[in-house]
Structures are given as C-alpha cells and as structure tokens.
Amino acid sequence: MNPSAPASATAIDQARQKLDAHTVETVAWHFHESTGCPFWLEKKAKLKFDPLTEIHCFEDLKKFDPFEDEWLRGGPVTRWVPKGLVGKPVYVFETGGTTGIPKSRIAMEDFRTDYSLFSDTLPDKYFPPGSNWLMLGPSGPRRLRLAVEHLAQHRGGICFCIDLDPRWVIKLIKKGWMEHLKEYKKHCIDQAISILGAGHDVKCMFGTPKLIEALCLELEERGTTLGEMGITGIFSGGTEFTPQWTKFCVEELFGGPPEESGIYMTPTYGNTLMGLACSELVTKDNGYKITYHAPQPRAVIEVVDFDDTDRLVDFGETGRVKLTTLTPEFFVPGFLERDEGEREPPCEQYPWDGVSGVRPFSRLADSTTVGVY
Template sequence: MPEADQKVNSDMIPQVDAARDALNEHTLRTVHWHFHDDTGSPFWLEKKRELNFDPLTDIKSFDDLKKFPLFEDEWLRGGPIQRWVPQGHAGKPVYVFETGGTTGVPKSRMVIEDHWKDYELFSSTLPETYFPTGSNWLMLGPSGPRRLRLAVEHLAQHRGGICFCIDLDPRWVVKLIKKGWMEHLEEYKKHCIDQAVTILTAGHDVKCMFATPKLLEALCEALEEKGTSISEVGITGIFSGGTEFTPQWTRFCVEELFGGAPQESGIYMTPTYGNTLMGLACSKPIRAEDGYKISYYAPQPRAATEVVQFDDYDQVVGYGETGRVKLYTLTDEFFVPGFMERDEGEREAPFDLYPWDGVSGVRPFHQLASATTVGVY
C-alpha cells in the first residue's frame, strides 16, 4: 500500500473506536486527579490559576487537552522537585530521573512506580521463545540518574531473572564529541563494551539484553574479534532503542550481525522508542518483506503520540504523511498535555495489536537536527 494511501482498515473501526473511548475516559480521570485540590501536585494546582479555562469542567475528552498550552521542558529544569509530586501520592518513596544535562541544569522527572508499570506492560509484548521467563539480562546502556537502568533491571526481575549492568556516563560521551576527542570516545566505547563482554563470558547464563544500536553493533564486533558471537554467548532476545534505529541498520543487524531472521539465527530483536516523559512505545513486528520498516505505538492510554503539522501543532497529518511527534503523558504520577518531541516521522495507521495511531521513520526534527548530538546512543 503506498504511504499516501494509508487508511484505517474498515475491520479495525470497532477496535479503534473502543481504544479511543478508553483514552477519553482515562484522560478525564487523569485530569481530575492532577487538578483536584486533594490529589494534584503543587505545580499543576498553581498552573491551574493561570489557565483561561477550568480543567475539572472543561476537559471532556482527549482532544480537549489541546486547550492547554504546550508543555515546556524548561519547567523540568531546576527545583524543587517536590512541586511535581501529586498530593495523592504524598509520603511514598520518590525517584528522580534526569535527561540531558550535558550543559546547564538537566531536566528532572519525579517517578514513584511509573517505570515499573511501563516495563511490566512492555514485558507482556515479549515473545517467550526468545525472552524466556527466568532469564538473566544485560543492561548495555546509560547508568547514573537515568530511568532506563532501573527500568530494565525491574523488567528482568519482573520476569524472574537478574540484571547485570555496566557503567556508562553519556554526558561524558557528549563532551568528548563536542571537544573532538574521537580517540578518547573510541576508548570509552571500548571500556563499555569490555564490561559487557566480561559479563557475557563469565558464566552468568545471560539470555536477554538491552542495548543501544551503536553499542549492540560494537558488542557484536568485539565478540567476533574474540572468535565468538552474540548467539554463541547465549543471547536470544534483544530490545533496543534510539533514533538511529533505521530500516537500513536493522537489515544490516539482522542479516549480517545476527545471521538471519529469528527462525534462522535464534535471535529476536524488538526496537523501542521511549524517553523519561513517555515510557516505552513498542514496535510493530519488523519483517524483511516489509523492508524492515519500523513503526512505533505508544502505550495507550498511559501515553499517546500524534504526528502533527510542522506549522500547526494542533493539526494531525494524514496517514503516511510527515510531521513532528507530539507526546502526551497521562498517568497518576505525571501529566504532560502535549509536548513537542525533538523528533519527526510519518503517521501510521492502527493495526490489530495496537488499535491506535503510530509513528514510523523516527528521526531528529529537521529544524533541530544540526543541534542534536548523538553519542553512544
């Protein structure tokens, strides 16, 4: 089907309508939680006084969230972090997860259990054949104040396994790139890969892993240099993420690094698209016959994405058309009524597994691309 001719399959309409109803209902509950005096956070209760409408009476559906001003990431820079904690969760242990921070004050998000819930939902999408329950995991990604490390660890524990982690400071990587110290960058990447190889060859029976595309490729090359492979060290299931996940790279990874499709190589890889605000969007299963196309679907109703026009962020583009990614986070811990991501892509139609819109071809937003530094990710 040509991209421009995409549309919702008529057989899908009842599922799509049901998913939309669930999203509308969830939106209403979330807004009432965050703007009620007894349960809302100090930030949103204060922001409520600045609005020219009453969220408790004027928000009746998901589309009504467009009444809110766009969420500004500057709101997340600096504290006090307590202003984001909903009063309905007062007294519970709070995590702080950061993003960015290479220059200036990093963006911080408070979390209580969202990272657990998001990854438990994601867990149900992993095929048991390649991600067997009880398996140990390797977390080959950023450490420090980032959500991903604890989330992957919880995923492993939720599935009955133990997670092994490496030390990786992405802020140092970005500094190396900006200074042009490429020799140091390569050494740091090698340092990270050496840690992973040590874990995988130490008899810990690791079968599943998270890795960024660049690190996954470097790991496969390092294992090959040692006369082994990712398959021979026991890995069967990989989930990965990042805007560098392109159809071209996926084809190279599956055909060259793994040795073929899962049925041949015994290795299954699922791309994901996520961040500290949203959680984790799953990919439609990637197939060679589809040209390794990667389409992501947000974990509705806890989060939703739209692909909107570049000159009007309230207008969704047509199916198959290109626009900027707009994010909504709708949990009882965190509320984001429309945040413009630093990514663009094409709007994808719902399908049986995820009966709501998706996004494919995710890449840095063209107006910001030159300012985006991609390191080990």
Template sequence: MTTELESKASAAREQLDAHTREMVQWHFSPETGSPFWLEKAKTYDFNPLTDVSCFDDLKKFPLFEDDWLRGGPVRRWVPKGLEGKPTYVFETGGTTGIPKTRVVIDDFRIDYEMFSDTLPDEYFPEGADWLMLGPSGPRRLRLAVEHLAQHRGGISFCVDLDPRWVVKLLKKGKVEEVKLYSEHVIDQAMSLLSAGHDIKCMFTTPKLLEALAMRLLDEGSSISEAGIKGIFCGGTEFTPQWYRFAREELLGDDVYITPTYGNTLMGLACGKPFTAEDNYKITYHAPQPRAAVEVVEFDDHKKLVKYGETGRVKLYTLTKELFIPGFLERDEGEREMPHEKYPWDGVSGVRPYHIFAKTTTVGVY
C-alpha cells in the same frame, strides 16, 4: 481499515477519552493534584475540572515546556494523592546546564511490565538473566531494565556508562577518546558475558550492539554463541537499513531483536511487528491510554498530518504521577494507521527534527 479494526480503534479512543477525564480530575483536584498543576491552573482561561471531557480537549492547554523540568524543588511535581510514597528522580539531558528531572514512584515498573507482556518467551525466557548495556547513573533505563529482568524472574547485570561524557567528547572532536570509552564499556560487557552467568537477554543501543558484536567477532565468537537469545534495542538510529544489517551481519537467524521508542517522560512505545510487505518499516505505537503520540504539522501543533505524511512528534503523558498535555518532541516522523495489535495511530521513520538535526550530537544512542 477493516470493520473489525475500526471497531477496535473506536473502543481504544473511548478508553483514551475516559482515561483523560480521570487523569485531569486527579491532577487538578485540590485533594490529589500536584502543587505545580494546581498553581498553573490559576493562569488558564478555562477550568480543567469542568472543561475537559475528552482527549481532544487537551488542546485547550498551552504546550508543555521542558524548561519547567529544569531545577527544583522537584517535590512540586508530586501529586498530593501520592505523598509519602518512596519517590525516585530520573534525569534526562544535562550535557550542558541543569538537567531535566522527573519524579517517579511506580510508572517505570508499570511501563516495563506492560512491555514485558509483548516479549516472546521463546527468546526472552522466564528466569533468564539480563545484560543492561546502556546508560547508568540517574537515568530511568538503569532501574527500568533491572525491574524488567526481575519481573521476568531474572537478574540484571549492568555496566557503568556515562552518556554525558561521550557527548562532551564528541562536541570537542575527541573521537579517539570516544573510541577508548566505548572500548571500556564493551570490556565490561565482555567480562559479564564470560563470567559464567545465565545471561540470555539484553537491552542495548544500535551503536553499542554493533561494537559488542564486532568485539565478539574479533575473538572468534558471536552474539548467539555468547548465549544471547533476545535483545530489545532503543534509539533513533534503529532504522530499517540498520535492522537488516544487524540481522544479516551481527545476529543471524537465532537471535531475536525488537525496537523500542521511548523516553523519561513517555515510557516505552512498542514496535509494530515487522513484515516484508512494508519493507520492514519500523512503526511505533505509544502505550495508550497511559501515553499518546500524535504526528502534527510543523507550523501548527494542533493539526494532525494525514496518514503517511511527515510531521513533528507530539507527546502526551497521562498517568497519576505525571501529566503532560502536549509536548513537542525533538523528533519527526510519518503518521501511521492503527494496527490490529495497537489500534491507534503510530509513527514511523522516527528521526531528529530537521531543524535541530544539524546541532544534535548523538552519543551512545
């Protein structure tokens, strides 16, 4: 790292340490903490209020278990300091069994306003309307993209899409029915794009973007000719190879696309700017200090791998609404150096954790 980048990285780490102390005090103080964490603290052999002074001290906590999020009452997650505020419940998973739920008050708005600041106005014009070509229902994305559009002065047009149904069909081997459902979703998108709205921006997933582009091509049009100027696209299927395919075959030079990596627990990690020098490698950096990501050894989640080496993605969420002191994602990737724009560690090559990959069914993502 250059001296300037080292200085930025050091300052970012100090900010993360200070933010960690503030969030731990919030979540474990009797006046402001959530019933869940106040009760859980009684089982620890340390006192979070006195024994956590920096980010690394979060390793004193046991790993967060996602099964804690399955079932209710969800109010046990609402911090006392936020009681009485309008609260949302977002779900993740749920193809089989009880879905994981997260209570949210303002985090989705804050996350997407921060993300908005990274979008170039040339391709995401202020006041332009958006197409939300992704999951609907109890998913965070539905309201988050709508807020992003509104924050930028636009209106969000949404399709009706149930990703759980897609996964169920795939698990049963009903590929033809999946194709029909995909066509149903793309039909909705085509109707919106042809209805005379001012849609210039879009969120979608790689599979759905490809399906929309091919439908437009079949009808003698293209993503660009449909009026789309800027796309942000999420999902682990956004690889360098797929990116080059999208640029060369689906979009052309006048449509901008940026990748994101996120989930209901973390928020939204932004992609480092593409450069030809690193073969358009896709590197994500978490929205520190509100969330942090580490790439850790497969057999020891408390040890970071070296830069460039492969490990499992470990997530920390540190907002007033949600405290996650270490959660092993179902993803793996390579640890990347801090960047001038995001002076903290990143992760590249994000893909399903190899132990789970054979049993993971990928639907619209």
C-alpha cells in the same frame, strides 16, 4: 491474529473511548486540591478554563498551551509530586542532558508499570522467563537502567549492568576527542563481554544500536558471536534505529532472522517522559520498517504539522512528534519532542496511531548530540 493488520473501526472507537475516559480521570486527579501536584495547582489559577469541568475528552487537552521544555529543568522537583501520592518513595529520573540543564521528572511506580506491560509483548521463546539480563546502556540518573532491571526481575531473572555515562560521551563528541570516545566505547564493550563470559547464564539484553553493533564486531574480533555467548533476545531502542541498520544487524551481525540465528530483536522508542512505545513486527518482508505505538492510554503520540502543532498530519506524511503523558504520577499535555517521523495508521495489536521513521527533528538536528544512542 495478525498484529500488524489494519485495526477495525470498532477497535479504534473503543480505544478512543478508553483514552477519553482516562484523560478526564487523570486531569481531575492532577487539578483537584486534594490530589493534585503543586505545579498544576498553581498553573490552574492562570488558565482561561477550568480543567475540572471543561476537559471531557482527549481532544479537549488542546485547551492547554504547549508544554514548555523549561518547566522540567531545575527544581524543586517536589513541585511535581501529587498530594495524593505524598509519602510514597519518589525517584527522580533525568534526560541525557544533550541540550543544557537536564530535564527531570519524578516517578514512583510508572517505570515498573510501563515495563511490566512491555514484558507481555516479548516472546518467551527468545526471552525465556527466569533468564538473566545484560543492561548495555546508560547508568546513573536514567529511568532506563532501573526499568530494564525491573523488567528482568519481573520476568524472573537478574540484571547485570555496565557503567556508562552518556554525558561524558556527549562532551567527548563536542570536544572532538574521537580517540577518547573510541576508548570509552571499548571500555563499555569490555565490561559487557566480561559479564557475558563470566558464567552468569545471560540470555537477554538491552542495548542501543551503536553499542549492539560495537559488541557484535568486538566479539567477531575475538572469534565468537552474540549467539555463541548465549544471547537469544534483544530489546533495543534509540533514534538511530533505522530499517537500514536493522537489516544490517539482522542479516550480517546476527546471521539471519530469529528462526535461523536464534536471536530475536525488538525495537522500541521511549524516553523519560513517555515510557516505552512498542513496535509492530519488523521483518524482511516489510522492508524492516519500524512503526512504533505509544502505551495508550498512559501515553499518547501524535504526529503533528511542524507549524500548526494542533493539527495531525495525514497518514504517511511527515510531522513532529507530540507526546502527552497521562498517569496519576505525571501529567504532561502536548510536549513537542525533539523528534520527527511519519504518521502511521492504527493496527490490530495497537488500535491507535503510530509513528515510523523516527529521527531527530530536522529544524533542531544541528543542536542535538545523539551520543551513545
């Protein structure tokens, strides 16, 4: 199997049928009086159609108005808890708060399910089962921290976390306190190096691009490398994950591709609402191009026209990222992300659309502070 080879028409059709069936099932769950959540049951009375009888496929979700950012800001967060799941332990995860009051969502098992599925894509050679992990990323009310911890546990290891508040990083940037920012980054890297040097047999890690680079450079200052510290597998994500940075990271910071350096890195694109989109294989041969595919049918990424957000752009064209979340815990139709990118065709491993070149949405970029990502 060549994972990045074009998907067959049969595979694409089967994936679409699975998505259509999953869509109907998810909508029925969230809008039925016995299982739905208060938010959607209240919205149902204001809709011009009946979701229980008029949603027959994924395309029918266009009948909903675009999902509004503000619906996820503020409380009570319990309005999102489906009646069918009442009584189960509930987590609340927040976004980084780059644009005012943080968006929040409830979760029960979604983060575990998403990362268990992601685990199946990791090569055991570089992410050895039973290995311990370092979580070099945001802590606090972020989905990512618990998700990486679950990933480590799912693979039979233990996760070591640092303390990192991305909201403080954003404040430092907005105030122009760059010396403070430099010291805070050093504080985070010092924590990571202390863990790596403490004899915990950490072989795998999560890190954002900026923090991975800072860690490698600090280790170089101390006369060692990431490989010498025992790291063999890196899972990373963030909008600053570009082909240029990946090339620099693999060739300069790691010392070559996995077969030479012994370090394998897989880019991902994820957030609190979607879960985790996996990338096609990224190599020197394909110019370190990074193409992501959402975890269908649990989440769907579409690349749409900037002005007509119901219209997909052509393959290779640039558009805004539109996300739909479809799980029993959470239903979000047509959420317009603060990202843009190029639409990519289905591949053998992921027989549905992908997106490459993910970056902050150009029309909103001036108001977005990326911070540690």
